[in-house]
Amino acid sequence: MGIVVPTNEAVLSLKGLHLYHANRSNCAARVRLLLEEKRLDWTSHHIDLGKKENISEEYFGINPKGLVPSLVHDGTVVVESNDILVYLEEAFPEPGFRSVPAGQQAEIDHWLKKSGDMHLPAIKTFQYSKINSRLVKKTEDEETLYWKLQKDPDLLAFHGKHRQGESFSEADLAGATMLLDETFAEMNRALTDREWLVDGAYTLADISWAPTITTLTGGGYDFTPYPAVQRWYSVISERPQFEKAVLEWRRMATYAAGVDRTISGTASTIQE
Ligand SMILES: N[C@@H](CCC(=O)N[C@@H](CS)C(=O)NCC(=O)O)C(=O)O
Numbered sequence: 001m002g003i004v005v006p007t008n009e010a011v012l013s014l015k016g017l018h019l020y021h022a023n024r025s026n027c028a029a030r031v032r033l034l035l036e037e038k039r040l041d042w043t044s045h046h047i048d049l050g051k052k053e054n055i056s057e058e059y060f061g062i063n064p065k066g067l068v069p070s071l072v073h074d075g076t077v078v079v080e081s082n083d084i085l086v087y088l089e090e091a092f093p094e095p096g097f098r099s100v101p102a103g104q105q106a107e108i109d110h111w112l113k114k115s116g117d118m119h120l121p122a123i124k125t126f127q128y129s130k131i132n133s134r135l136v137k138k139t140e141d142e143e144t145l146y147w148k149l150q151k152d153p154d155l156l157a158f159h160g161k162h163r164q165g166e167s168f169s170e171a172d173l174a175g176a177t178m179l180l181d182e183t184f185a186e187m188n189r190a191l192t193d194r195e196w197l198v199d200g201a202y203t204l205a206d207i208s209w210a211p212t213i214t215t216l217t218g219g220g221y222d223f224t225p226y227p228a229v230q231r232w233y234s235v236i237s238e239r240p241q242f243e244k245a246v247l248e249w250r251r252m253a254t255y256a257a258g259v260d261r262t263i264s265g266t267a268s269t270i271q272e
Helices: 010-012 026-035 081-091 102-135 140-150 153-160 170-191 204-218 227-237 239-249 251-257
Strands: 002-004 019-020 041-044 070-073 076-079
Touching: 002 081, 002 239, 026 081, 026 102, 026 204, 026 239, 070 081, 081 102, 081 204, 102 153, 102 204, 102 227, 140 204, 170 227, 204 227, 204 239, 227 239
Parallel strands: 019 041
Antiparallel strands: 002 076, 019 070, 070 076
């Protein structure tokens, strides 16, 4: 989607970088990670997905699908997390995270596309099957407002599956797990004899995918069959930028103050 024209005109006058994001959203975390890697100053607009703060006319006027993250840069609105990464890379080229030879640029694009394509059918379906659908039951008023505001057929179908506290089926979970298994098998092969997803440099590909490993681990996805992915992730998760952009936000006080309950050893706050 990239740049969109907001119907919420209040954001047109915002100066600098403003990020609408959620602390445990992997899509938001990849954008925070790039902002941190580029040492950019930004203003936080935290959207609590557990409280359905994204379901409002005001927020749908910024992001037409009511999703986080959304970036506003001097009044320009950019949505879709991987498009935001590319936008930031072009707007603030130094330090650069596409620093590979021309022939390898397509590999970065491959991993960014895969990250976008996998989100709804694999990552989000896995997380909702395992954790989220239990936690995000909408009230009747929230349901009514959501079905009024949301126009995207895929999201209507997705959120229709956990209406009234219902959950995803075993077949949904199996399908999502199969897609994840295929993806991480490919990623494990790519990382077996090299440090980064695209040979020679830490790029947008790594920045896009690493926070997703954190999220899926929280949902109970088993990474033990993918040792090269585990090794790569442990290197990235040691970066101070990752600590600040991903892990610190996941430990936010609102959750630490009692909401971060544990079900079978798994954090039970909403995690996408
Ligand atoms: N393709 C979108 C996906 C964004 C997305 O699904 N965000 C989740 C959090 S990771 C969200 O806003 N969920 C709330 C909802 O589905 O209503 C992107 O990459 O920005």
